[in-house]
Amino acid sequence: MIKKIILCASLLPILSLAHVIDNKVSYSVEKITKKRDHNSQEKIPKTVIIKTKKFKIKIDRQPNGNYLYQSWGANTKITSKPSMIVSDGEVVPDGSGGNYYFEFNNNGTLYQVWRNYLTNSSKKAPYTLVVIGENGETLVRQDAQVVKN
Numbered sequence: 154m155i156k157k158i159i160l161c162a163s164l165l166p167i168l169s170l171a172h173v174i175d176n177k178v179s180y181s182v183e184k185i186t187k188k189r190d191h192n193s194q195e196k197i198p199k200t201v202i203i204k205t206k207k208f209k210i211k212i213d214r215q216p217n218g219n220y221l222y223q224s225w226g227a228n229t230k231i232t233s234k235p236s237m238i239v240s241d242g243e244v245v246p247d248g249s250g251g252n253y254y255f256e257f258n259n260n261g262t263l264y265q266v267w268r269n270y271l272t273n274s275s276k277k278a279p280y281t282l283v284v285i286g287e288n289g290e291t292l293v294r295q296d297a298q299v300v301k302n
Contacts, residue, residue, distance in 0.1 A: 196251060197244055202231065203266070203280045205295035210282065211235075212242070212255050212266060219243060222257045222264055239264060254283075261287035266297070 199214045209225045220242035223235040242257040247267070254267040263285040269277055278296030286292050 197253065197268075201280075202300040203282075203297035204300050205282050205297045207293075207295065208282065209300065210266065210297070215240070220255055220257070222255070222266075262292075 197214075200211065202209065202211045204210075204227060207227050209227060209229065209231055211223045211231055213221045213223075215221055219240065222237075222239040222242055223231075224237045225231055225233065225235055229236075237259070239257040239259045242255050242264075244253050245256055246253050251270040252268060254265045257264040263283075265283040265285070267281040267283060269279055269281060279299055280297040282293060282295045282297055283291060284293035
């Protein structure tokens, strides 16, 4: 009986230490993940203005954390009234390389503005506008250049 008590007493500190070490590893992994997520969020600008062949698009981060999409004709000044405004957009990460896209839903039509950090070509535009209809068909796909970032 005394041998069992001594054995339990000697194992208790070892098991407690294993639990503490396990918690430290879990905490450090969580901390690194949160730090990486925070850094990727810093790369997303508060405002970006891009231009495709047919459109000028301005995307702004709102105080509530959502994004606002405004568009004009390509030859229209952005100081004029936008031809379309869509609110409550969100940023969707795409992979682990820093790519992402803004997504806006306007009565079933999806407007996506893709940020292309990683690409196979140096000639690839930094942004791409993709408009997807209610039936899932791609209506518009146009490369875009940054007017203001």
